[in-house]
Amino acid sequence: MPNTYLLTIVTFLPLAGTLALLLLRREDHEWIRRLALVTGVAEFLISLFLLRGFDPANPFYQHEEMRPWISSPPINYHLGVDGISLFLVLLTTFLTPLAMLASWKSIEHRVKEFFVMLLVLETGVVGVFVSLDLALFFFFWEVMLIPMYFLIGIWGHERRIYATVKFVLYTMFGSILMLVAILWLFNSSGKATTGGTFDLPVIQALLQAGKIPLGHTAELLLFGAFFLAFAIKVPLFPLHTWLPDAHTEAPTAGSVILAGVLLKMGTYGMLRFCLPLFPNAAREFAPYIEALAIIGIIYGALVAMVQTDLKRLVAYSSVSHLGFVVLGIFAFSPISVQGAVYQMLNHGVSTGALFLVVGMLYDRRHTHEIGEFGGLATPMPIFAALYLVACLSSLGLPMLNGFVGEFLILLGTFGAHPRAAALASTGVILSAVYLLWSYQRVIYGPVTIEKNRLLPDIDLRERVILFTLAAVMLWMGVASPMFTRRIAASSELVLNQMQRPEPQPVEATLPPAAQPLAMKADQP
């Protein structure tokens, strides 16, 4: 395969940016911010090149890069994007500069470290989405914990330490078992290729061809280990309790990235690993997972409804929204899976926007308590309007992005499990309840607290952030085929990969697409 460097550049450009940042003096806050932003924007622009030359009809990985990294066991530096990961990468590179812009004024101490962490985080997250080697994937998966840990722990709010430790421990608990599962899979693959392989496409192909013998129990266990890691990340009820804390305590940029991108790593993982690698287990567990997803949808929404802390409310809303995504994935319908992928993007944009909105309030009042606000429409009309757009996007108003994803998920799920979809649809009602109720309490009514009377409306910087997001919401809501067209092939491939032939004699050949890779992996 032709080796390009685009993905490497996209992955490591932020890291290069941090090196440049480290050269600046700690006190040069303004320059640090500018340099970081320039890096972030450049990263975004460069990542747009991924779209160029991306063939929507090709469901396999594109822009692939493959270099040997660790010889024994053979871990390769294998990168690539397909329709599923492409936009997640773009989402990451899109949200990061916005998060930087949002931190422009609110981060006043340890500015340099802050932006370094943000950029390192970006590298880690992009790495997760583009890794095609299981070990490499895990590598990035864990790496990204460190900057997030610092982001919450240093620049967070009162209970930041509790929150950040909880976040990391929860995540590690899940992911370490995934590491075990990855190694197990590697060992199993040793039966089909000499020495085994971590290469995802190869393993996938071998599994599908029935060349890697996996017993029923083994498949369940492996699936469980992978799924647990992802379910924690998503987070799926009842593993979600790290999320409200982490979100609430994180600084705005942290929450944006956390909600916008990190949670997607969980659902991405399910789609990329759980389904194609362990289809039988996935099918077996699907009813339970769907049940949990539905509980999460309703539960998250109900709990969000009664929160008094605005940020916590948004956090719980993520539990609810991600429930839809999980539901869509485990409905195994082409429509719902595409909807799920699309909803990942939507949630990133709209919840990101909500966190930014909350952050702007926090910058002004240093509180997230809903009761501390009220009547902000009077001093901050533009803000109120954009906040409303974010809410509407989140509650799935047609013509804004949230609707398309939710609709497709439910539509697809309904085809397979009408009752599940019907139950999940109540989430649509509840999201309107909690979002509008909180919006009302913050924005409407007379100004009751004197301090709020003179709050400045959002300035140019903040307007740029929110208008950009609003434009994207609208665009994604109206022109969804621009995205789904590229998502479609890959997400249908996932479902095809779930098909397992009857156990075949040993001569079963590899699918043509995987053959060159398999041969490569065989070489020392």
Next chain:
Amino acid sequence: MRLLDHLWIIPALPLLGAALNGLFGRRWPKRTVDSVAVGSSGLAFLAVLEVIREFSRLPADQIPWTRSYFDWIVAGDFHAAFALQVDQLTVVMLLVVTGVGWLIHIYSTGYMAHEGGYTRFFACMNLFLFFMLVLVMAANFVVMFVGWEGVGLCSYLLIGFYYLKKSASDAGKKAFIVNRIGDFGFMLGMFLIFRTFGSLDMQTVFGAAALMAPEWSGGVITAIALLLFLGAIGKSAQVPLYVWLPDAMEGPTPVSALIHAATMVTAGVYMVARSHVLYEHAPLAMMVVAIVGAITALYSATIGLVQTDIKKVLAYSTVSQLGYMFLACGVGAFSAGIFHLMTHAFFKGLLFLAAGSVIHALGGEQDMRRMGGLRKRIPWTYWTMLVATLAIAGAPGFSGFFSKDAILEAAAAGQYGNLIFHILGLLTAGLTAFYMFRLLFLTFFGNSRFDEQQVHVHESPRSMLIPLAALAVLSLAGGWVAAPAYWGGTDRFEKFLNPVFVAGEKKSATALSGPFWDVFGKAMSESRAEVALVFAGIAVLVALIGFLIAWWFYIRRPQTPERLAQSFAAPYKLLLNKYYVDELYDAVIVNPLKWLSTRVLWRAVDDGVIDATVNGVAREAQRIGGRARQVQSGNTRSYAAWVIVGAVLFIAILLWPV
């Protein structure tokens, strides 16, 4: 260039207006703002006229005229284009929406002249028109849903227009959420349609449904129809989801007129009529529609009897009239329903605008107990309102007379008709006449009951009066398009709509000689004109009785109502408090849900179980750690003992089980 090829221009015009006003209006003078708003809606009206002109020349086989503009949602087998269509039904709706909408825009320039948030108001109004047009022009259910939800949004924004008032923002929120409950049904309906037909494109769906044998389609189609009807219940404020509409009167009066009387709330009726093919395949659903409509009509009329807020009376009246329309649909008289929808848009819009004018004249007063004697002081308003009242009460010749009459007739003699429906309808008609004249008498007759020193009654500006006049004309004459034979007309309206409604009926009509096919139906088929005349006569009689009672109570013996209220204290209170439905919902749904969420889900499950488990594991680990540290007593002898333990252990394991 044919406008028919560019149908998108119609909704795009108000959207453009909304965008311009929304983005830049804050810096513009009021004149520019209202020019943009009125201009864009007016242009839309003109565009509609042009489209109708072109439409009328289309050959029949090109109707419905569909144009698809871009792919909106594509995934798997699912494909939804942003497609618009025009057929006869759409034409009626387009005329109502843009026509009445434009008039109300004009009216608003006067009514809102002194209000804050002028730009916001017009931006939202224009946006509303956009969504409403999308709703009525949509060629598939998803696009319809865009309009469906969009009008809900605008309704939310406009109800909560006076956001400083908590009651206003509450009402807006309530409207949106209750609507969402309906939308939930709509969505499920769509899912089921897609599951059944593999498409959400209306022509495809209806075409497939029309070909279905009734016995096969029964269950699924009924379910689809009922789910869609749930959406209609929410949007059109039927029992039990009507509660948001009376509260919605918190919005500015033009909003009430446009959204909550003339257009948005009728979207449910439109949708049911649009999906008539499905309903006709689901007799059970038809019956449900009819029952809900009839009950709502009567039920809310009773509440309207005693309300004192002028707009609330109109609101309940709207709910009641919407019930009428559903009744019509439910008994299979879709064109009658649509006809009533149109006339209702005229006279109810007018009623609201006139009420607004009254309120305007009294400087914001809405309580009828503090009105009275305005007949001479604001004559324009009085006269127009009188026309509207006569229309709604069903005075012969007025628009409401024809439409209501058509419904009552169908209720009794329609394919799905039933005497009970007819009687309920008649009762409602009587009540309607009563409370409308009560309103008229309390407002314009008798002595003024407001403080003359404080209030300077003044007639409204011309910008408000012109729309009043225009609507009065329509209320008066708008019904003639459907004048039945005995009136000398030819029922042109029904014939116009026939291509829409009959197309699907052809196949199923024979199968529908069910239990509702009663004496009246048979009689009617024999001598239609005569029977219709009898029906009309009865209806007028009932309305007259209502009028007379109102006259007796409020003109002749003004003390009567109070005495009655005292002697029937309990029923009166029940009515005054709207059957305590809001309280009931609070007690049964809202509060338990809040309690459940806070106490059980958040505090008990989240904090108490899940998080407690997590933290408990952490604590337990630390406790174990503490134990492990205990070993580290610092005493070397103990350490030596541990070494011995280890040695014994190692030996034991290694020798096991030698």
Next chain:
Amino acid sequence: MTAGLILFFVLAAVAVGGAVALIAARHPIHSALALIVVMVALAGLYLLQGADFIAAVQIIVYGGAIMVLFVFVIMLLNAGVEERTNFSRMAPYVGLPLGIFLLLELAYWVWRAPAISRTGPAGPVDTKALANMLFNQYVFPFELTSLLILIAILGAIVLAKRES
């Protein structure tokens, strides 16, 4: 029962008695003396096995040098009667029973173990051969022990010297 066997049992009894005395004695000096008794008894046992050179080394190095060092330190520190503190609960309740168990276990398994076939000469060890072996085959560990002793000296000096 041969004389050798009798001698063995006598010496063994002395050795075990000495070891028990070491444990039982309350004053460290008594323990030291008991240990010397054990060492001498062991030297006797070495002799009995014909390892006369080792027996001599045992007496000279162990009994003569090491134990003198012990006694010297006991005197230097003026160590008194042992305090019978019992701060440790592990030691008496776990350590001691398990220690006894370990003793019995070791003794049992060693007893049960198949005896090594006696192939060696019954006579005394050829000391010259031993020396040859030490300085040829085992010259490396032998040299290492010199390093060990160097370390010991260095350590003793470092630790015990008074800071000027």
Next chain:
Amino acid sequence: MFPPLQDAYRIAPELVLFVFGLLVMLMDPFVPRAHRGITATIALTGAALGAAAIALPRANLGLAFNGLLRIDEFSIFLHAVVGGATLLVILGSAEYLERENLPAGEFYALVLFATAGMGVMVSAQEMVTAFIGLEISSISSYILASFRRDVPRSNESAIKYFLLGSFATAFFLYGVALGYNALGTTRLAQLHVALTSSTPGVLATLALALMMVGLCFKVAAAPFQIWTPDVYEGAPAPVAALLSTGPKAAAFGLLLRILFVAFPSQGERWLWVVWISAALTMCVGNFAALLQSNMKRLLAYSSIAHAGYILVAFAARNELGIAAVLFYLAAYALAKLGAFLLVAHLGGAGERHMEIDDFAGLGERQPVAAACFSVFLLSLLGLPVTAGFLGKFYIFKAALDSKLLWLVVLMALNSVVGAYYYLRVIVVMYMREPKDDAPPLPMSLDLGLVLLLTVAGTLFLGLLPNLVMGYATQAATSIR
């Protein structure tokens, strides 16, 4: 049978260390106090040359001294680890010795001698020779532990270490003696032959048990871990750095040779000892560390936990397992040395600031030190990019190759528990305000170099493990 000259090449590292130890010891009295640097320089040169001298044995692989030693890739690798550790300890302790006013000459000499002893341990083929090597390193360690002579804690640490250490080595030695009784030899290869040629008796197994007791004590595996925290806490911090790395690596090396060269035939039996000990060790180390407030003790518990992880690789009983042990030892040594030496520096005069809370605000006061410390902690925690991750990765893999799923899961869960206390330190450093305005301690060039080397090494192993893992794999195959 006097050994040939070539054997001298084979023990070149030991010879160098010995000579330079002597040199330092003898020269020290003549070096004026003002020029203490000279002593340090000589010692450093010795350590560096000692480490570099592995080139000679590498060129002369084979048995030495009549088969008492075996110079193979395995011993070379561990020589490198041990020698590197010594080098770093010497480099990092100059500042400490100066500050605490400790006799540098003796210190360096003992460190160099101890290293020589460890060198013997890892190449020994004969158990008594190994024992002498063990004693050389142990006795040096006892002395080093009590190096702060006037500090009661230091004495106590030394006496505990000494008593328990001697106790444990007595077990080891008794095991050797029983093995000699049972099998008639103390040489690894011959033990293996004896064990496989006829059915081994109970005595041989008993011998193995006792030897394992002694060595498990040295590596601080449960239930023999108890001495570790006390000794590490009381010993001077650089000594703790040495103790937790060099002797441990050497003891692991020796244990590995015993288990894999002499007693592989008993593998089914000792597997369970290792299994249980590994499980216990991980749990005890990690859980006990949770509530720890003293930094040195925390690191001590952490080193216990890591011993448990390494034992998991033992339990794998395959070549990758051996390689994983070696790689892990290197990775672990880098992080541990860096951490302990940094703690020695930050502890301040008299090691006053050894509580974790004393590190509050370090991230702002001394960002470089805090960053380095974080790298070490993350490596110990096993996060990617650092050496610790790949170490753990290899261990997992090796253990899974042998189907030790539950042990692996236990280890995985343990590393999550471990994460808690490592992260807590980071929390304190970065997320708490400093208690008082302790002025930043200027960092010496030496220490800077140590940090540079350890951090670079940690990242190097974490990102580009091929070279080292290649050596480790070679070493793993070389022992038999």
Next chain:
Amino acid sequence: MVPSSYYLVLGAVLFGLGVIGFVVKRNIITIFMAIELMLNAVNLAFVTASRASGQLDGLVYVFFVIVVAAAEAAVGLAIIILVARNRQTLNVEHLDLLKN
């Protein structure tokens, strides 16, 4: 001729007594003596094996063990002196500055 197993049993008993001595005694010096006792037991085992098998190696090992014991004694006693000097006690149970 005394069977070698007799010697071995005696060695085991002495070793065991040494072990017991460690946990029973409180005085550091006595504890150390118990360790010496254990080493002596080891020596007995080495001599026995050596004599039984006719190898001389075992005797060489004894030699080494004695040297090691001597070195240990020198260092150990030095440490003991240091402790006694700094802590004024020889009771091992009083040395509990380092714990938990």
